[in-house]
Amino acid sequence: MQEKPKNISVNIVVEFVHTVLCDVQAFNESFMDEEVDPILVPAAPSYVEALKTKQYDKENSKEESCSVCYQEFLMAEDVTLMPCSHIFHNNCIGRWLEMTNTCPMCRFTMPTFV
Ligand SMILES: [Zn+2]
Numbered sequence: 078m079q080e081k082p083k084n085i086s087v088n089i090v091v092e093f094v095h096t097v098l099c100d101v102q103a104f105n106e107s108f109m110d111e112e113v114d115p116i117l118v119p120a121a122p123s124y125v126e127a128l129k130t131k132q133y134d135k136e137n138s139k140e141e142s143c144s145v146c147y148q149e150f151l152m153a154e155d156v157t158l159m160p161c162s163h164i165f166h167n168n169c170i171g172r173w174l175e176m177t178n179t180c181p182m183c184r185f186t187m188p189t190f191v
């Protein structure tokens with residue numbers, strides 16, 4: 078166990094340089110995205126709780142994986158159906174909507190606290 082705080086900042090710098098060198102374009106885009114993003118507002122819990130859940134059915138679903146965790150859906154796995162018809166793992170979208178009221182895929186806006 079090393080407890081040198083210095084290592085942490087070095088890691089961040091290395092990661093940063095790595096990002097810049099590997100994908101300057103993508104980095105710039107995400108940086109610009111951050112500038113125009115509105116302030117994150119959590120979705121109203123009552124609306125989150127009211128979202129429909131269903132069992133994942135590969136044949137009738139456009140999505141093959143969850144856009145929050147990037148894991149593939151398993152057959153008959155419980156998923157949450159957003160009003161925009163996008164689906165996510167129950168836990169994933171639950172945590173996501175605690176941070177922001179927009180769909181991770183299409184930015185559909187969920188109602189926030191009144
Ligand atoms: Zn997920």
Ligand SMILES: [Zn+2]
Binds near residue numbers: 163183185
């Ligand atoms: Zn959506």
